[in-house]
Amino acid sequence: MERLPDEWEVAPEPGWIEPALAEEFPGLSIVSTELESTTGRSPEALRERLRSLSDRIGGAQAIQLRQQPIPWAYRVFFRHIGLDPDTTRTPVEQLIFERIHDGSFKSRNRVEDAITIGMVEVGVALRAFDADRVEGRVGLRPSAEGEGFEGRVSPLPEGTIVVADEKRPLGIIFDRTAEGRGVRRGTKRVLLVAIGVRGVPDIALEEALWVAGSALRA
Amino acid sequence: MPEQLLEPPDLEEAPLSSQELLPPAPPEGLDTALYRHDEREARADLRRQIAAMELALARLFGSAFPRKGIDFRVSGLGGPRVLSVDELEQVRDGLAGRIQDVRADLHEHAVVEEANRGLIERMTADPDAYKWVRVYNEDIGEPGCKNWHVKPRWGPLGMLMGWWRVKISSGCPLAEGLPPPDQPMPTKRQRRKRRRRHPRVQPPRPQPSAVVLDEKRGRGARRRARGDQPPQAPWGSFPLSEIAVFVGILLLVAGFFVAPPQGFVMIAVGLVLGSLAGLELTIREHFAGYRSHTLLLAAAVGVPIFGVLFVATKVPTPICIAAGLAAFAGSAWLFTNAFRRRSGGALFRLRG
Numbered sequence: 001m002e003r004l005p006d007e008w009e010v011a012p013e014p015g016w017i018e019p020a021l022a023e024e025f026p027g028l029s030i031v032s033t034e035l036e037s038t039t040g041r042s043p044e045a046l047r048e049r050l051r052s053l054s055d056r057i058g059g060a061q062a063i064q065l066r067q068q069p070i071p072w073a074y075r076v077f078f079r080h081i082g083l084d085p086d087t088t089r090t091p092v093e094q095l096i097f098e099r100i101h102d103g104s105f106k107s108r109n110r111v112e113d114a115i116t117i118g119m120v121e122v123g124v125a126l127r128a129f130d131a132d133r134v135e136g137r138v139g140l141r142p143s144a145e146g147e148g149f150e151g152r153v154s155p156l157p158e159g160t161i162v163v164a165d166e167k168r169p170l171g172i173i174f175d176r177t178a179e180g181r182g183v184r185r186g187t188k189r190v191l192l193v194a195i196g197v198r199g200v201p202d203i204a205l206e207e208a209l210w211v212a213g214s215a216l217r218a
Numbered sequence: 219m220p221e222q223l224l225e226p227p228d229l230e231e232a233p234l235s236s237q238e239l240l241p242p243a244p245p246e247g248l249d250t251a252l253y254r255h256d257e258r259e260a261r262a263d264l265r266r267q268i269a270a271m272e273l274a275l276a277r278l279f280g281s282a283f284p285r286k287g288i289d290f291r292v293s294g295l296g297g298p299r300v301l302s303v304d305e306l307e308q309v310r311d312g313l314a315g316r317i318q319d320v321r322a323d324l325h326e327h328a329v330v331e332e333a334n335r336g337l338i339e340r341m342t343a344d345p346d347a348y349k350w351v352r353v354y355n356e357d358i359g360e361p362g363c364k365n366w367h368v369k370p371r372w373g374p375l376g377m378l379m380g381w382w383r384v385k386i387s388s389g390c391p392l393a394e395g396l397p398p399p400d401q402p403m404p405t406k407r408q409r410r411k412r413r414r415r416h417p418r419v420q421p422p423r424p425q426p427s428a429v430v431l432d433e434k435r436g437r438g439a440r441r442r443a444r445g446d447q448p449p450q451a452p453w454g455s456f457p458l459s460e461i462a463v464f465v466g467i468l469l470l471v472a473g474f475f476v477a478p479p480q481g482f483v484m485i486a487v488g489l490v491l492g493s494l495a496g497l498e499l500t501i502r503e504h505f506a507g508y509r510s511h512t513l514l515l516a517a518a519v520g521v522p523i524f525g526v527l528f529v530a531t532k533v534p535t536p537i538c539i540a541a542g543l544a545a546f547a548g549s550a551w552l553f554t555n556a557f558r559r560r561s562g563g564a565l566f567r568l569r570g
Binding site for chain 2: 161
């Protein structure tokens with residue numbers, strides 16, 4: 001593990017959950033942390049970590065994954081919100097599937113690689129947004145009637161659970177990010193977001209953010 | 219597993235909604251028994267059942283490996299959103315049905331696998347009764363490439379003498395992947411040299427399953443067996459070739475002890491019989507794409523042509539040799555093409 005600068009420490013900020021949603025799904029949570037980082041090609045140290053992670057994950061882990069507490073909790077939540085986790089894979093299962101399919105975790109860019117490391121190490125679902133394009137704290141809520149987001153032609157079906165800031169949706173939970181809200185070329189500050197569900201301890205969310213944050217600062 | 223997912227939630231402690239969203243919050247001061255018995259409890263209960271079923275399905279998934287063809291999917295309902303009671307019931311019923319289906323599939327697999335395990339025991343106890351039968355790890359529900367194959371000891375001699383035994387394979391071929399990342403990138407010349415020295419290992423072919431009980435697996439086995447099983451003789455399992463070889467050997471041996479000219483005739487007949495039997499086997503294997511005998515078959519064309527020209531005509535010897543060689547080369551080319559077509563592209567194939 002890379003040694004972090006002494007002055008830097010991930011300080012997860014809890015996000016908000018729309019009350020009706022919190023009532024329906026106790027344990028649903030979202031936490032975020034902001035980091036100054038740019039995107040672009042991953043440094044060698046980060047790619048080395050990805051390679052090392054690839055060597056630790058094999059078919060046996062992939063088969064047993066859904067029986068582990070955190071990945072199982074996400075699968076259950078997927079069922080609760082009407083998704084089939086074997087068709088729309090949970091974030092960590094998608095990464096493990098790609099690892100088995102491609103033979104290794106492919107390096108994409110600094111931010112995505114850091115998120116991959118954080119998710120595979122801990123099992124928690126992570127997202128990244130351009131912090132300069134997020135207004136206020138992030139949270140989870142059902143979409144309103146006729147609401148949409150940038151890059152989507154048709155409005156969202158009413159009640160779709162979205163990750164949102166205090167003004168607008170930033171993307172669908174565990175799915176697409178609104179155009180221009182994600183990390184892209186020229187992003188100066190990255191907002192790392194961890195989404196927790198019932199059965200995932202808070203400490204796991206913090207750990208995932210810490211692991212991804214440290215990888216991002218490597 | 220986090221027990222909280224499987225336990226009833228304490229609904230009284232959940233924060234009540236202050237907005238007009240599902241479920242509808244009652245007016246202030248009307249938090250009555252009616253409200254406490256709304257659909258929230260039903261939804262929470264269904265979610266708990268779904269969590270338990272998902273866990274059961276996950277465990278079945280883990281125990282089903284490496285068996286293939288089992289469907290674990292339960293169709294979604296177009297989320298992500300808060301599902302109603304009806305929709306949650308639909309998910310729960312789907313999961314319950316899927317669990318039943320998977321258990322039934324696993325039971326069917328278990329029956330077949332148990333039969334195959336029994337077959338391995340019987341093969342081991344009496345190999346003569348299961349000639350050429352092969353059972354793979356896949357057939358007994360285990361991972362890996364190991365197989366039990368009833369083969370004759372010492373090849374054709376063991377086949378003639380009935381020395382059959384069960385041979386257990388040594389497992390999967392070694393993988394050949396990318397070079398370690400810390401090695402310098404090889405030059406083009408080095409890559410070419412490496413390719414010549416270490417030709418790329420083809421991924422393992424689908425393994426034939428000689429013994430399967432259900433029709434579906436049987437079809438697959440027959441299809442695969444065409445390439446990996448020795449071809450059957452047109453006269454079935456009757457050991458005509460083996461008998462011919464045996465008689466040929468007897469005549470050859472006896473020919474040395476019988477006075478001429480009967481001895482010469484016996485030796486000649488023995489040689490012809492043995493050659494014909496061998497030629498029949500090579501033709502059958504070659505044209506079934508099982509094992510290539512290109513040179514032998516080409517020689518079987520070229521040598522007689524040379525012999526006939528040399529003995530029966532007055533053609534000069536160099537021309538006889540050239541004609542024999544031409545016949546040999548031409549027929550070798552034709553036999554190679556024939557084998558390539560029958561074997562699915564292989565130029566030659568050697569088997570132990």
